[in-house]
Amino acid sequence: MSSGAITLNKQGFVRFLSRIDRQTRLRSIRTGVTALRNLLAYPHEDGRGILSSCPDEEAVSLHKDVLLSELDQILEAKTIERANYYVKRLEKGIERVKTGKINDINLSRWKEYSEILTDSLWVMDKRDSSGAHLASYWGNFIPQIPHQMMMRYTKKGDWVLDAFAGGGTTLIECRRLGRNGIGIELLPKVAREARNLIEKEGNPHGVISDLRTGDSRSLNLWPILLDHSQEQVQLLIMHPPYHDIIKFSNNGRDLSNAPTTEDFLKEFGEVVENAGSFLEKDRYLVLVIGDKYSKGDWIPLGFHCMNEILKRGYTLKSIVVKNFEDTRGKRAQKELWRYRALVGGFYVFKHEYVMVFRKTGCSAARMGGKRRPL
Numbered sequence: 017m018s019s020g021a022i023t024l025n026k027q028g029f030v031r032f033l034s035r036i037d038r039q040t041r042l043r044s045i046r047t048g049v050t051a052l053r054n055l056l057a058y059p060h061e062d063g064r065g066i067l068s069s070c071p072d073e074e075a076v077s078l079h080k081d082v083l084l085s086e087l088d089q090i091l092e093a094k095t096i097e098r099a100n101y102y103v104k105r106l107e108k109g110i111e112r113v114k115t116g117k118i119n120d121i122n123l124s125r126w127k128e129y130s131e132i133l134t135d136s137l138w139v140m141d142k143r144d145s146s147g148a149h150l151a152s153y154w155g156n157f158i159p160q161i162p163h164q165m166m167m168r169y170t171k172k173g174d175w176v177l178d179a180f181a182g183g184g185t186t187l188i189e190c191r192r193l194g195r196n197g198i199g200i201e202l203l204p205k206v207a208r209e210a211r212n213l214i215e216k217e218g219n220p221h222g223v224i225s226d227l228r229t230g231d232s233r234s235l236n237l238w239p240i241l242l243d244h245s246q247e248q249v250q251l252l253i254m255h256p257p258y259h260d261i262i263k264f265s266n267n268g269r270d271l272s273n274a275p276t277t278e279d280f281l282k283e284f285g286e287v288v289e290n291a292g293s294f295l296e297k298d299r300y301l302v303l304v305i306g307d308k309y310s311k312g313d314w315i316p317l318g319f320h321c322m323n324e325i326l327k328r329g330y331t332l333k334s335i336v337v338k339n340f341e342d343t344r345g346k347r348a349q350k351e352l353w354r355y356r357a358l359v360g361g362f363y364v365f366k367h368e369y370v371m372v373f374r375k376t377g378c379s380a381a382r383m384g385g386k387r388r389p390l
């Protein structure tokens with residue numbers, strides 16, 4: 017809930033609304049709603065037990081602006097039937113929590129979730145650098161990406177696997193949102209630093225953050241999950257190297273060292289198979305990737321990777337195009353790139369993709385070489 021939240025005593029609030037609802041004259045409804053609106057807009061001594069000072073089970077936290085606009089809608093109603101309809105709708109929205117299978121979004125109060133994006137174009141000017149989030153790991157994604165994905169595709173307490181954990185952004189965000197996180201990172205030093213960073217983030221929900229060093233193509237995830245009494249994860253996030261755009265190491269198992277695009281795609285496909293076999297059916301795989309240029313030609317790496325996933329029992333749910341922020345290094349070279357683009361007839365990359373897939377096929381989870389059908 018955002019900073020504009022107001023905490024109400026659920027019973028007191030609903031009682032007051034049903035009293036308004038019983039009024040038979042539009043004027044009386046308006047009088048009651050005006051009194052309520054004044055109390056919420058300018059909280060003062062409250063003899064009706066509507067406001068609550070402690071967020072406990074009896075309390076409900078609502079977005080103040082949304083609530084006030086709903087009250088305004090009642091006040092603007094021209095007929096008693098319309099006003100009653102809005103009052104009842106508000107009452108129901110408070111009393112009844114309506115969530116789907118894959119997230120905790122209360123659809124009865126959907127207007128409260130203004131921070132959740134539903135458009136396919138994301139223009140984000142600033143990275144979230146609060147808490148343990150650092151921009152210092154070369155090639156990390158902005159925390160808003162795993163944040164958005166977890167809000168849409170997981171519930172509290174679910175398990176999230178990041179097959180290319182890097183600086184630990186996903187696992188830090190998991191802690192904030194109350195999701196358990198498992199990460200795999202090839203490079204021991206990177207993994208060690210990420211673990212330290214993740215530990216710096218508070219753990220208010222008491223979730224597990226487990227970052228392992230290994231090759232996502234072949235690391236056996238079965239014993240790792242069993243360590244936590246789990247068999248599957250509910251969200252798989254993949255933010256691989258964009259082939260050789262950034263070299264992460266000299267390690268031959270590092271996807272950024274794949275000799276050709278074909279080799280990169282083959283290795284990427286192996287990660288999809290290995291990590292994806294532990295993703296619960298009907299749950300989501302998120303791929304964050306950009307395209308690249310090679311010898312003046314655009315290589316649609318994102319769409320090639322998309323095809324690798326689609327071949328393996330997934331359907332495409334959405335493609336989000338997200339802007340790139342300029343890194344410090346790139347900013348200095350901006351003019352040079354513009355000149356090169358004008359000379360070479362190409363466009364400078366300013367976007368990457370967040371692709372969302374649903375696992376529809378039933379793949380087999382790998383356990384120590386043997387495969388176990390799920």
Ligand SMILES: C[S@@+](CC[C@H](N)C(=O)[O-])C[C@H]1O[C@@H](n2cnc3c(N)ncnc32)[C@H](O)[C@@H]1O
Nearest residue numbers: 156157180182183185202231232255264270271
């Ligand atoms: C684009 S970065 C991921 C950054 C991450 N999302 C973050 O916010 O910090 C890709 C990461 O994949 C790692 N990597 C490359 N090949 C790998 C492999 N075969 N298995 C596991 N990790 C690998 C690289 O070392 C690098 O840290």
